[in-house]
Amino acid sequence: MTRRVRKAVFPVAGLGTRFLPATKLVAKEMLPIVDKPLIQYAVEEARKAGIEYCIFVTGRGKAVLVDHFDHAPELESLLRERGKTEPLDELLGGLPEPGTIVSTRQQEPLGLGHAVWCARSFVGDEPFAVILPDDLVMADRPCIGQLIEAWQETGGGNMLAVEEVPHDKTDKYGILDIASDNGRLAVAKGMVEKPKPENAPSNLAVIGRYVLDPLVMRTLENTPKGAGGEIQLTDAIAATIGKVPLHGYRFDGTRFDCGDKVGFIEANIAFGLQRSSMRGRLTEVIKDYSTKL
Structure with missing residues (x-):
C-alpha cells in the first residue's frame, strides 16, 4: 500500500x-x-489536494512569502472597525493552520534540484509533492491532487504532470522518453532536460507539478551539475528509473506559464473572466481594445 503524500515543496528562491x-x-x-x-x-x-505541510525553499528578500500566510493584526483590526467583512473573510480564509508552513533557504542559485534538496530535513523519508508557483493551473480538480490520485493508482514511484508542446519548444522543458502511452498516462524509460528539438525523444514536456518517491531526495545528494551548470531535478528523477516507476500524467485543466510576461497577462484575463462580477466589464474592455489594434 502506498503512503499518503502529506508534504509539498515550493521552490521559490x-x-x-x-x-x-x-x-x-x-x-x-x-x-x-x-x-x-x-x-x-x-x-x-x-491544501485542496490534502497536503498538510508546505515547505518554502526561499532566498534573500523572500521572507514576505512566509509573512503573507501570517496574521496582519493592524489590517485585520482596521477592516473589523470599518465593517469590511468580505475582504476580512478573504484574508482569514487564506490562512493555514499554525505550524503547517515552514521555510528554509537556498543560499546559492544552483538549480531546481538543489532547491528541492534543501528541503530534505523537512521532507524526511516520505513521498512528497513539488509545486512550482510559476505554473498556474486552472482546473476543476487541483492539478497536484490529480497527480496524487494517479500516483496512488499506479502504486507509487514518480508521477509528473505533462503536456504536449510544439517540437521546436522542447529546449525549454524536461522531456520524457516514452516506453508506452495510453493517452492519459505515459510510462517513461528516460527523461532529458531541455533537449534540442532534433535530439528530443518526444514532445511530452514536464510542467511544474511532481509527486516523488523519497529515493529522488536521496539521489539529489550526489547529483552532479547538468544543463545550465545547475543541479537538475530531472537528472535525479532519471537516475531512479529502474528502481522506481516513472509516469507522466496528462492532467485535466489549463496551464498558464506565469514566468512569462504574456502567460502572466493571459492568466489574469482567464481568471478575471471566471469571476461573474468582472466578466461583463472585462469582456467589453477586451473587445474595445481588439478593435483598436
Whole structure:
C-alpha cells in the first residue's frame, strides 16, 4: 500500500529577472493574478489536494512569502472597525493552520534540484509533492491532487504532470522518453532536460507539478551539475528509473506559464473572466481594445 503524500515543496528562491523592474523589491511569487498572489494559488491547490505541510525553499528578500500566510493584526483590526467583512473573510480564509508552513533557504542559485534538496530535513523519508508557483493551473480538480490520485493508482514511484508542446519548444522543458502511452498516462524509460528539438525523444514536456518517491531526495545528494551548470531535478528523477516507476500524467485543466510576461497577462484575463462580477466589464474592455489594434 502506498503512503499518503502529506508534504509539498515550493521552490521559490528565484530572482524573477524576467519581470524586472517589478521584481526588484517584490518576490515574483507575490505578483497578483487578479487579486491573489501566485504563491497563494499554489498553496490553496495543495491544501485542496490534502497536503498538510508546505515547505518554502526561499532566498534573500523572500521572507514576505512566509509573512503573507501570517496574521496582519493592524489590517485585520482596521477592516473589523470599518465593517469590511468580505475582504476580512478573504484574508482569514487564506490562512493555514499554525505550524503547517515552514521555510528554509537556498543560499546559492544552483538549480531546481538543489532547491528541492534543501528541503530534505523537512521532507524526511516520505513521498512528497513539488509545486512550482510559476505554473498556474486552472482546473476543476487541483492539478497536484490529480497527480496524487494517479500516483496512488499506479502504486507509487514518480508521477509528473505533462503536456504536449510544439517540437521546436522542447529546449525549454524536461522531456520524457516514452516506453508506452495510453493517452492519459505515459510510462517513461528516460527523461532529458531541455533537449534540442532534433535530439528530443518526444514532445511530452514536464510542467511544474511532481509527486516523488523519497529515493529522488536521496539521489539529489550526489547529483552532479547538468544543463545550465545547475543541479537538475530531472537528472535525479532519471537516475531512479529502474528502481522506481516513472509516469507522466496528462492532467485535466489549463496551464498558464506565469514566468512569462504574456502567460502572466493571459492568466489574469482567464481568471478575471471566471469571476461573474468582472466578466461583463472585462469582456467589453477586451473587445474595445481588439478593435483598436
